[in-house]
Amino acid sequence: MKESRDAAAPLHLAIVRQAYNPYGGAERFVERALKALGENAVQITLITRNWGGEHKPGVKVKLLGAPRLGRLLRDITFTRSVRSLIKTQVFDLVQSHERIPGCDIFRAGDGVHASWLEQRARTLSPLGRLAQSLSPWHRYILRMEDRMFRDAKLRAVICNSEMVRQDIAHRYPQLASKLHVIHNGVDHVHFHPGLRELHREKVREQLGVPESTRVLLFVGSGFERKGVPQLIEALAQPALAQAELWVIGKDRHARRLQKRAERLGVASRVRFLGPKKDVAPYLGAADVFALPTLYDPMPNAAIEALASGLPVLTSTSSGAAELVRLGENGERVDALDIPGMAAAAHRLLEAMHDPLRCSTFRNASRASVDTLSNEAMAAQLVALYRQLLGGASQL
Template sequence: MKLAIVRQKYTPFGGAERFVASALDALRAQGVAVEVIAREWRGDTAGVLCDPFYLGRTWRDWSFARCVQKIISAGKYDLVQSHERIPGCHIYRAGDGVHATWLELSGKPWRLAPWHRYTLAAEAALLRHPDLRAVICNSRMVKDDIAQRFPEAADKLHVIYNGVDTRHFHPGLRKEHRTAVRAKVGAGKTAAVILFVGSGYERKGVATLIEALAQMDTRSAEAWIVGRDKHEARYQRLAMRCGVADRVRFLGAQSDVRPFYGAADLFCLPTIYDPLPNAALEALACGLPVVTTENCGAAELLTSGINGALVPASSPGNVWAPVLEHMLARAAEPNTPTSAREAVAANDFAAMTERLIALYASLGITKALV
């Protein structure tokens, strides 16, 4: 049996790639040959180059889709699993959620933007295509959204949560890194640290976190922003206007985020829309309570007030401030790390692999794991 995995840029460290990589050994053990179709890829998985010329992201996505569709039509593969919106693939992993929903929630004018119009059309054509056999949704939120918008695909939807490496991310990181990391960045031993990890600051709500920090009664609280954004200077100016520039630390992208989970007290992601962010899963695995929005797939893993809290998306900072205060107090309770970790205990890589193999077995390319 031959399975193709489609990703424009395939690196071993991406969320989509980690999702696939966890199952590769199991697939190979069952005699399934796996190849990557990509413009470029890294890692030891066999690959097929699909890199037509393009200018701009609309042409980039369209030309790549046409190239992949040509490969599919040649019949080389028994199943093609795409992590891009490509009509004609057999399995689609909706890792980015539903583009139509994101556009609605963003509140931005987009109707004249060619890339958005192309993406909407490709998404609809993909989910209505007769060759589509399964859609992997990384949260129930995404599954319910697709079922509502595309009822013809409702019986093809399967929820498989992103896996988190619970051996790599664990509450013991607090003991290993808390004192050293705080000393390195210049934070006090008792400062309340609210951690944000991610890129795309606008969508993920960094401005809201900064405004909330300014409204909190806990004046020693700090916000640590780990990630990268081309408009970071804009958020630094916002921190200055809010009078919290000395308590907002922009720490840049980090090759190893674990020390920052270990040094923090609380994880906050005021996202407008996020199907299932790996950072929230990693934070929970490290024993950190998570405060996020109802438009985040991680919300369905939380027990409100126990290991996290939810705030309506796009709420102003003064709504977030008391919630963050409450959860910081909750974070100090001895049973909170255990409760947070239990939220993702059933979503380690082994469990994700088992669910993925079970899906492949239902489609006839593997035997179910015993």
């Protein structure tokens, strides 16, 4: 049981994240929390095993060592260290972005591991499914996930999509009142429909791509999970015979996918552009954003694309699907339905090359995420913290 807190003291919030880098979702949360609450209102202790950021006022970093002898031992050690720390040090709230029992809040940014394995199993051979079911690491994560969701100390779960909320509510009905949908925010100043006028001509000229070419854009890491193999296969369908696919991101299996494109005869129409610090110019130059992911709770890249006026082709197992209005700002298909994916992409590409329909789609895409601002996300987080702390006045 937590001690009563001084109403004049800053909120002491612990955030648990195994590996911290400046570009991840948990990391962006820290930035937004500080900006929204102010350094005088919140003190953040970041509990991590790997710190890759810069020192920031209002943030203390607590490094917990973990052995580098495989992810299973690493995760077991980190979990035990976190549980020991939060038992001995008093925080007003402990918000974990990892599946660790004993924390006040779990932010389900990665969704439900059990659901991800179910979707992944659809792409595996019988032997692959057996190996997945016997994997010590997957078994450990599933066990920790179940223990965490059943732990009486868990007071709230932040879901970044309705898809995740419904999934957890179905699996753990007793948590229904503790599930809070807080969508990811997007920088509406940086991502906007005007990117088309700013960057389209220049980027296409640099890449040697004519204005008339239909371009699908993918942005992300984890190509296998997020649908790049399916996009390459879709590109070989007659409906997309005139289209190109631009792939932005880093993945250790990129060469394997390049060879797949060669075997399918579409290598000349698939461009692996590598990671980009700023994807805005490419959002301005492309026609349609494609992310037919096997499983993704709420991809930031899709929200950024919509904010930039691009319609989105995504899968029914993506949280972004709830932002899509069919025939208005995008399409959604099963992640493994290659003909359906090609047909949907073709419809969107043709619409974006029709001057009248293009304007309508761009406006609808932007409008679908108008309420998903960083400020709105921060306000919802503040409201949740107030609720959990009994309405502490300084928040």
